[in-house]
Amino acid sequence: MATSTDSQEQPAPSVASTVGNRSWLPALSGHGGASWHRWRYPLTRRTPLLIETRYNSTTLAAERRILNPAPILWVIGLAVLAIAPPPIGNNSFILSATSFAMYAAINVIWMLQIGTAGIFSLASLATVGAGAYGSSYLSVYFGFPWWAMWLSGPLFGLLFGIVIAIPAIRLEGFYYALLTVGIAELCRVYVIQDQTLGSANGLLGTDSFVPSGMSDRGGLILGYYLAFVLLLGALVLYRVVNGQRLGRLLRAAPERQEAFAEALGINYRATRIQVFMISSAALGGVGAFYATLLHGATPTLFTMDQLLLLLAMIVVGGIGTAEGAVVGTLIVVLFDKVFIGLGPIRLILIASIMLGTVLFLRGGLFGIPAQYAAWRGKRLSERRGVHSGKGGEVMPEEATEIADKQAIYLRRFDARVRAELKTLISEDLIREHRATFGKRRSDALERVLNYFRRAATADKYAVLAVKPFAEYRIVALSGQRGVPPRAVDDQIFTTVEDALHAVFLKRVQDLMES
Amino acid sequence: MDPYYLFVTAVSLASIYGLLAIGISIIWSSLGMINLAQGFTFTVSGYGAWLVAQNVSTNGFVVVLGGVITGALAGALTGLLAFIPLYDKPNFPLRSLIATLAISLMGGQFLLWLFTPRVKALPKIFGVGSIHIGPATVSHDKIGSIVCSAILLLLTLAWMKGSRRGLEIRAMMQNPEGAALVGVGLRSTAMAVMMVTGAMAGLAAVLLSQTYFISPFAGTTPLVKGMVVALAGGLGSVAGAVIAAVLIGFVEAFTAVQLGGQYVLITQFLFIIAVLLVRPRGIAGMIEHSRE
Numbered sequence: 001m002a003t004s005t006d007s008q009e010q011p012a013p014s015v016a017s018t019v020g021n022r023s024w025l026p027a028l029s030g031h032g033g034a035s036w037h038r039w040r041y042p043l044t045r046r047t048p049l050l051i052e053t054r055y056n057s058t059t060l061a062a063e064r065r066i067l068n069p070a071p072i073l074w075v076i077g078l079a080v081l082a083i084a085p086p087p088i089g090n091n092s093f094i095l096s097a098t099s100f101a102m103y104a105a106i107n108v109i110w111m112l113q114i115g116t117a118g119i120f121s122l123a124s125l126a127t128v129g130a131g132a133y134g135s136s137y138l139s140v141y142f143g144f145p146w147w148a149m150w151l152s153g154p155l156f157g158l159l160f161g162i163v164i165a166i167p168a169i170r171l172e173g174f175y176y177a178l179l180t181v182g183i184a185e186l187c188r189v190y191v192i193q194d195q196t197l198g199s200a201n202g203l204l205g206t207d208s209f210v211p212s213g214m215s216d217r218g219g220l221i222l223g224y225y226l227a228f229v230l231l232l233g234a235l236v237l238y239r240v241v242n243g244q245r246l247g248r249l250l251r252a253a254p255e256r257q258e259a260f261a262e263a264l265g266i267n268y269r270a271t272r273i274q275v276f277m278i279s280s281a282a283l284g285g286v287g288a289f290y291a292t293l294l295h296g297a298t299p300t301l302f303t304m305d306q307l308l309l310l311l312a313m314i315v316v317g318g319i320g321t322a323e324g325a326v327v328g329t330l331i332v333v334l335f336d337k338v339f340i341g342l343g344p345i346r347l348i349l350i351a352s353i354m355l356g357t358v359l360f361l362r363g364g365l366f367g368i369p370a371q372y373a374a375w376r377g378k379r380l381s382e383r384r385g386v387h388s389g390k391g392g393e394v395m396p397e398e399a400t401e402i403a404d405k406q407a408i409y410l411r412r413f414d415a416r417v418r419a420e421l422k423t424l425i426s427e428d429l430i431r432e433h434r435a436t437f438g439k440r441r442s443d444a445l446e447r448v449l450n451y452f453r454r455a456a457t458a459d460k461y462a463v464l465a466v467k468p469f470a471e472y473r474i475v476a477l478s479g480q481r482g483v484p485p486r487a488v489d490d491q492i493f494t495t496v497e498d499a500l501h502a503v504f505l506k507r508v509q510d511l512m513e514s
Numbered sequence: 515m516d517p518y519y520l521f522v523t524a525v526s527l528a529s530i531y532g533l534l535a536i537g538i539s540i541i542w543s544s545l546g547m548i549n550l551a552q553g554f555t556f557t558v559s560g561y562g563a564w565l566v567a568q569n570v571s572t573n574g575f576v577v578v579l580g581g582v583i584t585g586a587l588a589g590a591l592t593g594l595l596a597f598i599p600l601y602d603k604p605n606f607p608l609r610s611l612i613a614t615l616a617i618s619l620m621g622g623q624f625l626l627w628l629f630t631p632r633v634k635a636l637p638k639i640f641g642v643g644s645i646h647i648g649p650a651t652v653s654h655d656k657i658g659s660i661v662c663s664a665i666l667l668l669l670t671l672a673w674m675k676g677s678r679r680g681l682e683i684r685a686m687m688q689n690p691e692g693a694a695l696v697g698v699g700l701r702s703t704a705m706a707v708m709m710v711t712g713a714m715a716g717l718a719a720v721l722l723s724q725t726y727f728i729s730p731f732a733g734t735t736p737l738v739k740g741m742v743v744a745l746a747g748g749l750g751s752v753a754g755a756v757i758a759a760v761l762i763g764f765v766e767a768f769t770a771v772q773l774g775g776q777y778v779l780i781t782q783f784l785f786i787i788a789v790l791l792v793r794p795r796g797i798a799g800m801i802e803h804s805r806e
Contacts, residue, residue: 120608130583167787170794174548174607175749178741179790181550185738186779193776308619315612344627351620358612359599 028064035064057403070323077326082228086221094220096337100329101227102290105234107314107325109282115320116242116250117275119168123180125310126187127280129301130160131287133197136297139206141196146209148293150285157284161277162294168276169269181304188302202298209292223293230289231326237282238322246275305347309336312354318364418514421448425508433504437497452507461488461506463499472499474506518650520767526656528662528763532719534740535747535755536667537711543750544685544707546607551592551614552715553737554621559585561625564634569691574639578662581720582713589712592617593705601700618733626730633727636720656802659721666717670710671752679706687750739782746786748796758797761785 028051035053040046050067085097110124134156135149144152164183166178186499192200209226210219241247253261253268261268291297300306309332317328332350339346357364362371382400394408402408424444432445441449458479463472472493475485488506491500534552541549562584567577568631589757596613600606612792640658644651673681682703685693698769719728722736747758789797 045570119705167790170791172794174611175745175790175794177611178548178745179786182738182783182786185734186783189735189779190776230684305619305622305731308615311612311615312619319608344623347623348620348627351623355613355616355620358609358616360597362604 013117020025028066029062029188033060038465074323078232081231085224091217091220092337094217094224096333098220098224098227098293098338101224101231101332102286102293103310103313104326104329104478105227105231106283106286107310107317107329108231108234108238108322109286110310110324111320111322112241112279112282113240113276114314116247117272118250119272119276119300120169120173120177121164121180121276122177122307122311123183124165124283124505125307126180126302127157127160127164127283128287128290129187129191129297130159130302131284132291132297133203133287134159134284136203136206136287136291137197139291139297140203146207149207149292150290151288153288153291154281154285157287158277158281160284161280161337164271165276165280168273181307184302185304188299191299191302197315198296200299202300204296204297204298208295208298226289227293230286234282234286235322236325237278241275241278242322245270246278250275261365272354309350310501312350315354316357316364318361318366321366324364324366383418417451418511421451422512424448425512430505430508434497434501437500448502448508448511451511452504458464461503463496463503466492466494469496470494472496474499520764521650522650522656522660524763524767525760526659526763527766528759529660529667530722531736531739531743532717532756532759533663533667533714533721534736535743535759536670536752537714537780538740539747539749539752539755540683540687541707543746544683545597545601545686545689545704546690547597547610547614548607549592549596549614549708549711550611550737550741551588551596551617551621552711552740553590553733554618555585555592555712555715555733556719556736557625557630557728557730557733558621559627559712559719560590560723560732561634562716563636563720563723564728567637572639573639574637577636577639578717578720582716583717585711585716586709588621588682589708589710589715590705592712596706598701598703601704607623618737622730622733629730631730633689633729635727636723636742639720640646642726655721655724659724662717662721666714667756670714671712679703683707687729715776742782742786744796746796748793748798751796751798753799754796758798774790 038047038051039049041048048071051064052067053062053064055061061214061447069155081097081101085094089097105203106124106128110121113121113124128230130191135144135153137151138144139146139149164180167179171179191197208219210222249261249266249271250268252264253266253271258268287297290301313328313332314325316326316327316331317324335346335350335353339349342349361367383398394402394411401406424447429442429445429448432442433449436445456479457477460477460479462475462477462485464475464485465472472495474488474491474493476488477485479492491502493502533587534556538549538552541547546609559581563577563581566580570576570580592614595617596610600610600613603609638655640654642654644653645657646652674683682693682698683706685696685698686700686703690700693703718740719733724731726732743758744755745760746762747756762785765782765785766778769778773781
């Protein structure tokens with residue numbers, strides 16, 4: 001169990017926060033019973049907040065840290081969305097907020113297809129369009145009221161989803177992405193050419209959920225709140241699908257590990273299609289809401305530019321997370337609505353943001369922490385490489401990550417001892433070592449030998465007597481119990497003095513190289 | 515109906531789609547990038563040719579040249595923005611796909627801002643009228659587009675077969691890392707590929723603009739068609755793209771004559787989905803894993 005105490009840092013403890021790691025997580029005070037208290041969702045064992053209790057190694061005070069601030073930020077953000085827009089905005093602001101909530105809902109559900117199911121479908125808006133056109137058709141030609149449209153929308157979405165899922169069974173990745181771009185274009189051309197679907201003007205004149213006696217502003221606010229509820233529903237759906245059974249099955253079957261997952265008994269294809277169907281139906285539902293909100297469906301739902309705008313939203317936020325979808329939507333909708341006076345230039349601006357994101361960020365805005373951590377780790381190890389050439393002393397930025405401060409001082413001491421000993425090594429010293437076995441040695445040689453003797457056992461050179469008084473070899477100890485030493489070279493020495501001197505030479509060489 | 519007319523229409527459509535599809539296919543197989551900015555290249559080249567026709571000369575050759583050069587420049591721009599900064603970064607295929615989509619969004623809006631939504635028309639570079647070949651009557655622009663695209667295609671194929679640069683491109687298609695190891699410059703070869711495929715898209719734009727008008731979003735439909743032709747032919751295969759272009763041209767011409775223009779895309783897509791369900795890598799597609 002000999003671990004080298006002189007050079008390496010302690011194995012990093014599994015706790016997230018070691019001393020010196022500046023983690024700006026909110027710390028709560030608490031002790032005893034309080035440290036084990038957890039809030040739980042009713043009737044389950046699940047906790048909304050992961051809380052860790054530990055003792056601050058500087059002050060030795062007990063403190064509780066919230067390890068995942070995300071739920072708190074979600075609650076604050078959603079509360080702002082629920083309260084802010086109606087009182088502070090004029091009518092166009094409320095309309096923008098409504099479209100934000102609706103697009104955010106679409107993106108969150110789309111994230112289920114792209115992130116969870118791993119099906120890179122670009123037909124999300126087309127699915128919304130199918131729901132919108134289908135329910136509008138029922139309303140215009142069969143007089144369906146708004147609530148029946150809402151009920152029928154998911155059915156159209158599901159139908160559309162089934163149709164576009166057929167190629168998804170066989171096609172992979174980009175083949176499918178390209179095909180879905182084509183399918184959206186096909187829908188656009190079909191809708192424009194079909195008279196019963198209103199041609200280029202769209203199918204307008206559907207029932208609205210706004211009661212007839214309500215004022216314009218009242219109707220807008222009602223629309224906003226319904227869109228907000230829709231967004232909440234989408235987030236709940238994301239949580240249920242992504243965080244529960246289906247999502248976990250698919251997380252066990254990531255790209256290029258499908259065969260492994262299948263061997264475990266996970267039918268990942270069926271699960272993917274299942275997630276795809278669920279999200280298609282949800283997108284159809286959003287489409288029905290769109291139709292009741294805007295009194296119908298228009299061919300713009302199928303245009304490539306609208307699709308690209310949606311793609312910009314999820315790319316800016318980061319593909320694969322719900323918060324990325326919502327924040328990305330917020331940014332793009334802000335640009336789209338705030339700079340509406342600029343005309344086409346605002347879309348150029350949005351496209352440049354999208355391009356910049358994709359050029360410089362690996363996973364959008366919400367991938368920045370991971371990317372920064374990776375970059376910092378790379379720089380740290382580069383610095384470590386540079387400084388280990390300079391005597392292995394611990395540099396300040398590395399010191400913050402070593403919990404045991406003793407190790408830092410030990411390394412500093414060691415580096416100085418070695419620097420001192422290097423000045424003592426000379427040809428005379430080496431000759432003296434060969435000549436004085438069993439005799440009194442000079443002070444300088446004793447200092448060097450004492451340093452060599454107290455080195456850690458791991459990789460320490462030793463002499464192995466193959467045949468006593470006849471054959472000796474140099475080995476290096478493993479430092480682990482039960483692991484035999486390894487041979488260093490093929491040299492065979494006839495006397496133990498020769499072997500010991502060879503070991504000395506090797507150690508001197510290592511010292512001079514360090 | 516006239517079977518010869520059907521045939522000529524099919525072949526002329528096939529030649530135009532084939533130009534775009536082969537471009538997409540070559541870019542995918544040599545650079546590993548799905549170039550959805552090919553539609554933007556197409557549109558820009560249309561405007562380039564129009565500017566040349568307005569300001570320089572309405573001579574057919576000059577107009578075609580203007581379109582081709584604009585296309586090559588737009589292709590180079592796409593390469594500079596989407597390939598050069600990204601090709602050695604993680605998750606390159608998806609990020610470059612998104613980058614090309616961003617370029618096409620940006621480009622479309624830029625053209626809309628610069629040229630307004632009003633459509634433009636190119637001069638009839640092949641003249642108006644038709645000639646008789648045996649029993650068939652063929653209009654000038656159809657025969658012109660067939661001949662022009664055949665010439666450019668053959669030139670490109672000969673260049674890819676015969677020249678040093680073509681050898682480098684083919685080496686990069688077969689084994690990008692190996693090609694880099696033996697001294698093929700990844701960046702310069704990529705820019706060459708982008709410019710050649712851009713030139714193809716430029717020619718396709720000029721040829722298609724003989725029939726349709728130029729507008730800021732005119733590139734979407736040809737892009738989608740070129741893309742599905744490349745898909746059906748199998749990404750990465752020039753021969754597959756040619757076969758698929760001919761088949762899809764026939765499907766389009768046949769549907770337009772027999773059922774009516776509004777069913778063209780539907781029958782095309784049914785055809786492509788059927789092809790892809792039988793052969794998920796397209797008619798002659800190579801296996802995707804050979805690109806990794």
